[in-house]
Amino acid sequence: MQTRWLDEDERAAWVRLVAVVELLPGVLDTQLRRDSGLTHFEYFVLAMLSEASERTLRMTSLAQLTSATLPRLSHVVRRLEGRGLVHRFPCETDKRATNARLTGAGYDAVVAAAPGHVEGVRQNVFDALTSEQVAQLHGIADALLQRLDPEGRMTALYAPEATAGKPEI
Amino acid sequence: MQTRWLDEDERAAWVRLVAVVELLPGVLDTQLRRDSGLTHFEYFVLAMLSEASERTLRMTSLAQLTSATLPRLSHVVRRLEGRGLVHRFPCETDKRATNARLTGAGYDAVVAAAPGHVEGVRQNVFDALTSEQVAQLHGIADALLQRLDPEGRMTALYAPEATAGKPEI
DNA sequence: TGGCGATAGTTGTTCCGTCAACCAATTTGG
DNA sequence: CCAAATTGGTTGACGGAACAACTATCGCCA
Numbered sequence A, B: 001m002q003t004r005w006l007d008e009d010e011r012a013a014w015v016r017l018v019a020v021v022e023l024l025p026g027v028l029d030t031q032l033r034r035d036s037g038l039t040h041f042e043y044f045v046l047a048m049l050s051e052a053s054e055r056t057l058r059m060t061s062l063a064q065l066t067s068a069t070l071p072r073l074s075h076v077v078r079r080l081e082g083r084g085l086v087h088r089f090p091c092e093t094d095k096r097a098t099n100a101r102l103t104g105a106g107y108d109a110v111v112a113a114a115p116g117h118v119e120g121v122r123q124n125v126f127d128a129l130t131s132e133q134v135a136q137l138h139g140i141a142d143a144l145l146q147r148l149d150p151e152g153r154m155t156a157l158y159a160p161e162a163t164a165g166k167p168e169i
Numbered sequence C: 001t002g003g004c005g006a007t008a009g010t011t012g013t014t015c016c017g018t019c020a021a022c023c024a025a026t027t028t029g030g
Numbered sequence D: 001c002c003a004a005a006t007t008g009g010t011t012g013a014c015g016g017a018a019c020a021a022c023t024a025t026c027g028c029c030a
Helices: A008-036 A042-049 A057-064 A070-082 A103-122 A132-148 B009-038 B040-051 B059-066 B072-084 B104-124 B131-148
Strands: A056-058 A086-090 A098-102 B056-058 B086-090 B098-102
Touching: A008 A042, A008 A103, A008 B009, A008 B131, A042 A056, A042 A070, A042 A086, A042 A098, A042 A103, A056 A057, A057 A070, A057 A098, A070 A086, A098 B009, A103 B131, A132 B009, A132 B072, A132 B104, A132 B131, B009 B040, B009 B104, B040 B056, B040 B059, B040 B072, B040 B086, B040 B098, B040 B104, B056 B059, B059 B072, B059 B098, B072 B086, B098 B104
Parallel strands: none
Antiparallel strands: A056 A098, A086 A098, B056 B098, B086 B098
């Protein structure tokens, strides 16, 4: 099959997107690790739990929300449980399933980490963008996620309702 | 200090950007590993070398172009050298420095991997975007990189000139 | 010219993610 | 109603990445 190479505009956009995707996780991770002793993924897991009802989610749901594989999530939650931030217990109605619940210490950790993290996100992302660009970014990311995550699992919690007054992502 | 929380529009854009940043590297890696036995980072390293003059770069320059730390690059290049894709040799003029040169087999590997990779990029990214969104993405990524990579090291090779007819990124 | 700080790379340790294999519970189809 | 397939989750082995410590060379300046 004949390769459809990227044209000049696409190539320029692509090089910059790769750079962002390569650099952004490191920036987020560095700030959170330094200030809170959490990786960005660990923080994201705790934040998802903090916003769930009963601060509890099944492992499978949590994996979908964080776009993690089940083995990865299992390892991470085991470590978080060892640090007393999460508690695991079997589901009553389906004995195959495991529920993960945020502990009090886990909730405190999210609440303590959130302001610094949001400040980092603001400095590195939103302070650099106009409000028009924020809207464009929303549209572009939505379009990409239709390919990368067709079922929209990662953003399921955010589709319908606003989430004011909760710890930020 | 009072935390400047994200407003609703920022939060919506942010959740989606995190999802993209989390999912995109995995998609690229999976395709390249399956079809070419290379990680995306390894492919990127080889591609940078293939576009350099003499297909040769100093380790430090290569690290900047790929936004890698020197230790990470050193490990990767050692493995690539073990597979015969790259050759390392000391710099004549500065005996501290090491040059990395793409071998013939390395060049063949990049050329063989490029079409499948570009096809994956097209399917997962550009086929989902309008040409207007591609231009917006360019602008947004540029704005973010001013914070994430102030010196513009990662995109240094692409700033001035077009690069037609070379293996794609 | 000789000594000190800066620069260029490598090596080793430790941690995290992926993959494959595995077990347990549940659903489905004959 | 029982066997087979599917789902839910954990574990262990392996490979890659970050970080720190180390060696070697260079440039500067007294």
